[in-house]
Amino acid sequence: MKKAVICGGSIGGLFAAAALRKKGWQVDVYERTAIELSGRGAGIVTHDVLIDALHKIDITTDDLGVFVEDRTAYDKNGNELLRLPFPQIVTSWDRIHSLLRASHPNHHHHLGLSVVGYRQEKETAVAIFDDNSEVEADLVIAADGFGSAIRSQMLPEIKPLSSGYVVWRALANEADLSEEVRSDVFKTFGFFVPTGSQIIGYPIAGIGNDLREGHRRYNFVWYIAVEKEELKDMLTDDTGKYYSVSIPPPLVRDDVMKRFTDMARKILPANFAEILEKSEKPFFTPIYDHHSPIMGEGNVGLVGDAACVARPHVGMGVTKAACDALCLANSMEKYQTIPEALRAYSEERVAASARAHYRARDLGATIFVEPEGGNEDGRSNPNLHEIVSTTATIVN
Ligand SMILES: Cc1cc2nc3c(=O)[nH]c(=O)nc-3n(C[C@H](O)[C@H](O)[C@H](O)COP(=O)(O)OP(=O)(O)OC[C@H]3O[C@@H](n4cnc5c(N)ncnc54)[C@H](O)[C@@H]3O)c2cc1C
Missing domain, CATH: 3.50.50.60 (FAD/NAD(P)-binding domain)
Incomplete structure (x- = not known):
């Protein structure tokens, strides 16, 4: 053997x-x-x-995750800009x-x-x-x-090379969200693409792979460009210790968290803002490749x-x-x-x-395109269709 x-x-x-x-x-x-x-x-x-690969190693995938039917891009006022049919199973690392x-x-x-x-x-x-x-x-x-x-x-x-941006992630319990969010954003693979950043999100199973309605969670993801010096500051804990690659989430300083939540209040549409507000403590990871x-x-x-x-x-x-x-x-x-x-x-x-x-x-570069006249309301990214239709799709 x-x-x-x-x-x-x-x-x-x-x-x-x-x-x-x-x-x-x-x-x-x-x-x-x-x-x-x-x-x-x-x-x-x-x-x-x-899914095919899991079957090949004899793992069944009947309750792998949550089925979403479509993808939806929103603007700053929560209006739907684009909706594409896009059946996909979204699950969790766990x-x-x-x-x-x-x-x-x-x-x-x-x-x-x-x-x-x-x-x-x-x-x-x-x-x-x-x-x-x-x-x-x-x-x-x-x-x-x-x-x-x-x-x-x-x-x-x-x-590994730094991309120049970080990803903030958070999880909100479905049960904590308002009826408005549950009946709209929660059901879709959602996007909001304002100037210099990108928010995506989708429902996943709750704790213990609970797939029942009312027991699931929403996975919130926000890519934000960060200057070198600012990243260094974000990766430094309260004692002044600097973590060169990523900082353990409990050690992120309160003022870093506060800057993030203030920015969220300013930038996010009400639907994503509510999801973030009702989430457990968000955490960030610098993106390298x-x-x-x-x-x-x-x-x-x-x-x-x-x-x-x-x-x-x-x-x-x-x-x-x-x-x-x-x-x-x-x-x-x-x-x-x-x-x-x-x-x-x-x-x-x-x-x-x-x-x-x-x-x-x-695809990462498409996020940071700055259209003439700005894009704070998320309506003017010229790559919006490409972003929504090709994010998280198979590359053969
Ligand atoms: C924001 C974000 C979203 C993502 N979304 C998706 C997605 O939608 N779909 C998707 O397919 N992928 C996604 N990924 C990527 C995916 O999570 C990783 O590509 C995948 O987990 C890689 O698995 P891995 O086992 O190769 O590496 P890792 O998951 O990094 O595992 C490495 C393991 O090795 C251990 N280890 C490290 N050093 C040592 C050592 N010296 N000795 C022994 N053990 C060691 C670590 O503890 C760890 O358990 C995402 C990643 C991020 C950051």
Whole structure:
């Protein structure tokens, strides 16, 4: 039986684990976080390819998420500017992670171990952890996200680049929202695209994957451009400690939160303003991206965000990680040696990842177009139709 060690126990890692297990491999997952992961990432838009990928690893998707029928763009007064039929299932990071986690045996899941690097041996590779332990396997997979320690060793020249904007996210309980919001914005994949920013939102399941009417939540997402100095300030906590990549949500300073809520009051239409006001504490994440020219060498492969980040506008991160996992496992079956299989995998998935990566950058740029005469009411973005019709759509 071939053995794989997967570093990172989020979506990419668990997908790769399931895909390899299905091909008869023994797979051990090592996750840095010491407790079971939960609650991260909030909303995830699904695509048919993702649903198909889940079926291929024998996961049923009957209650995957909330079905939305259309997309609607609003102006500052809450008037409907554009409505497009766009059937899609929207779900949560938690839901997909819990489905994958349930499929992975506990005795092969190791929490609280951080990979710090690897060593290539003659026909195997060794993952090296922060407690100085080492695990040797036929295949070592980096699924340790965009700051991947393994990718940093394999491709030190690849550094995640800041997009110049952040995303603020929040979740509101359906039950807390007014009837007006529940009967309109809550049911749709909503957009508001005023000057220099973009708000989107959609319903997702409630806590414990509760899909019943009245028990769901609304996933609020707001992209805002932030100058370098301002970002530095936002990433600094009350004690003056600066977090170079992202700050843990509880440490965001009160004055940063206040600036955000003041801005929301000024900019948002009443419907989105109400959703935000009734949400749990919003949190922000700076948006970075990167793209690796290879996704493996020797006996070490890269999957998901460790290999490439496509900014979230295309809603492809989870789907991309799923496709990486299936392609990697299929390659392992098809080729005689692991280095050969990784070369074939890399060739296919580098190209596919690049398409998502560059498409997401282009789509991100459409947000910041400033039409003559301004666009504070959200009515004049010349790219509105493109934004509504191509955000979170599959990139083939
Ligand atoms: C605002 C926003 C909206 C998004 N919307 C969508 C969407 O609609 N649809 C979609 O498909 N995707 C979306 N994404 C992207 C998606 O969440 C990610 O692409 C996806 O979760 C990537 O999974 P991953 O497992 O590759 O990486 P991650 O989820 O980053 O997981 C990496 C894992 O590795 C662990 N780890 C890190 N370092 C180490 C280490 N040294 N050793 C061991 N473990 C380590 C981490 O703790 C983590 O569990 C969105 C992202 C954002 C920010």
